[in-house]
Amino acid sequence: MELPDVQLEGTQDSSKRICIIGAGPAGLAALKIILDTPQYQSGAWVPIAYEARDQVGGVWLPAATTAEGPPFSPLYDSLTTNLPHPVMAYKSLSFPPETAVFPPAHVVETYLKSYTQKFSLSPHIQLNTSVETVERSNDGRWKVKLSSNEVEEFDFLIVCNGHYRVPRYPELPGLESWMATNHAMHSAWYRRPTHEYGDKVLIIGAGPSGLDISSEMAEYGVIIIHSIRGHGSQDLGNIKRRGSVIQLKDNGEVLFEDGTVEEGVSFCIVATGYETAFPFLPDPDIIRNALPPSIPPIPEALYNSTFHVFPLAKHIFPLGYKNPNIAFLGLLVRVVPFPLLEAQARATVHVFANPSALDSTREAVDIMSRYSDLSFELGSEDPLLIAHAWHRFVEHEQFDYRDQLYEFADASTQQGTIGIGGRIVVPDWEKKMYDAKIVLRKFWVHLEKEGSADEWVRDVGKGGMHEWIELLERMLSKAESSDSGESSKGESLDEDRSKL
Template sequence: MSEGNKTICIIGAGAAGLAALRAILDTPQYKAGLWKPTVFEERDQVGGIWLPDSATDKSGLPMTPLYDSLTTNLAHPVMCFPSFPFPPSTPIFPVAARVQSYLESYTAHFELNPFIRLNTLVTDVLRDQSRWKVQFHSGESVDFDFIIVANGHHRIPRYANVPGLESWLALKKAMHSVWYRHGQYFGDKVLVVGGGPSGNDISAEMRSYCTVLVRSITGALREDSGNLKIRGRLTKLGSDGQVFFEDGSVESDVDYCILATGYQVSLSFLSPPLLYPALPPPCPPLPDTLYNSTYHIFPLARHIFPIQTTFPPTSLVFMGLPVRVAPLPVMEAQAAAIVHAFAHPEAFDVERETRDVLARYAELGDDPAAIARKWSVFTEELQWRYQDELHEFAHKDIRVPQWRKDMYGAKVLLRSFWVELERRGEADEWVKGVGEGGIDEWAALLQKLLRAAQEWESSK
């Protein structure tokens, strides 16, 4: 057991930072007065990506890519913190404002506010002998024993490497979806690049504002349906509105392009020698320092703990990096593992963790660039195993229940059916009073909803 008073810096008051703080306040070390946590948040409220921010100024990056029509793409009983369900009667796929209210309620319920410093931007994190020196935009500098990096990774746009894109951006004929807030007229023919959730939502909304909506989705087959054209990977943006695709097809007279092409992992407060902004060298062996490829931080044990030679691997940790997961349950599991490692650094077996990282590296192929892109992307099976193993590491008897797995797997059908129920005006009746008896009521409702969705799908 580590001894003595320890100070803990948490960077970011989004879902990850709040989960970390709550886990710390639940420890015997905090209750004994040995651990002193502080969360530092750049913005004026908690919530992170769910806290709205205007995108009217195209010269600067908004704090969040949150668009006006966003609803969750996972049912809230699946995506919530398992220890804190959404309020009774919440729509199954809530709008963003309800998620923001949920995080504010979480903060109030667990009495987290006294430990959060708002309007406080971390500018640098440096290793100073056996402690961390954290510097802020005000010029203030504070030493800490532990750092939890929970700053999110949905702000810095990732642009496709497409010939002609820079010209389109310069001519204001294209923008990244980080600036998108609502449907509007961008021209008669609009191109949306990207097949993720934001690309899907933006495309569905934009079809009402243009004559022809062209979608570029890597790996997609060519298809035309109404005013929607689906094409494969974008290869070139030409002059005079010409757009070229991998299958050799060309679209002419495209007026505007919206790039729903994702985001970079960005940690501006960490710089060499702590973190190098580059693709890591091929493995094995693991490098002696950390790298940020913009797709992943490497090498991290369990996607959390840095394996390197400069500082103890349990003294600076990362949260919220896995993608294509139910994020809040993953963050809760990560927080449990982190506080256990802070209290029991001897439980961290560097040799075993190194073997595990190298084994995953070998599974993903032999191209370092391709491995970087795949590293943080989880399959369904991996995310369930990941959560269970983190709880096991933290000595918590918690397993992902089967209903969460089933409902995650049925997320697309469930969301489609929920949209249909909203169209019919029946959605509110489905959830009325549900949740007053706890999470089990939500689980039962989702199972009922799935059966109805399957019948609806088969009857179409």
């Protein structure tokens, strides 16, 4: 990507400061893109990322479980990606040659550290430092109080704290009693299968975590009762799939919505996701922790429903801010997160440098249009249903969104604009392989089981990205012409690993 031929003058006194909260995948992407800008290169912008932990990586950095509160990451020992890494990677850095097509979590952790090193991000990251509170000054700047008790002021704020820290619990009669007696926990604390949970375990939730944990514990010899909303009764070996749970009884009985009862359940793992939370933003004048009202009209205040943040222009910028100097990255789900985060970061620095580029009227129309479309698709204008669906992209919507962000942020096409020129268009092969992710993952698991996976990736990637694309094409062709991928641990992993 070429930078426009613009000379900027910057001094330490006149430079604007950018605070990034978090050094996980979103914070690293934001920092990398900032360093690409002519504003940073001239000294006009000075970024710093605050990371509460002692290393970068966010959700991909393992965390010990404690009784004091939710762990920093819900990463369990066996987790692997369910996206092929050529699709999953940042556009600015591929995974190393010969990497497993669906790598385990520790490989992704190493990849994020390599990203940090390659783009010299470490000097701009302050580890072991959490952001305690953020307030807005009368002049619109951000007053940031750190865990060190220092207070720093910034011109811009980029929120990249991730959303896998605050467990979401269902409203389920009996759950509180089971948890109080150590017979239930959220999947955030799960790390590996063990008979400490007993021989008959109930798992609630059909996201990637619920599916992975059910399969893993069943292979360990535990009888699994897997509760999936809207699912009928189905027995598959050690796994008994059932519908929604309506009550947990103290005697180990579990009552389901169809009236069936399972007896002798020894433990319950709740894999029902996480809440969007910003504990460092307590001021309701910045964001209100409540469900927003139905629209129209679009509210001027910003709301966090714990399912979505609303209203945001481009799912990033608070619509009601006349001076858009805050951005929320990584709120979208069912997307390929890493490359999308770089695209969101490009849009962020473009708006910070050129506030007039954000057309609030057009953004309001886009929000109204999405609200109307979702209401029609859901058959309801219930704000809670819309909140659930708001940041959830379907089919190729995420790829259109990425293309639009790069087009919007392309400084080379906008006269008088200072910023990064050029854009990245999502290629057709990436869309094709994303659509085929389940088939590809089944086939890869088959290759690992038969011991030939290493041979398939031998020397692949040493000659460039085209070798990975050719490999994925060969895998897909082979998988579609055989039955080798019919049974595997990942048979129903239909979401990307943006949601654990």
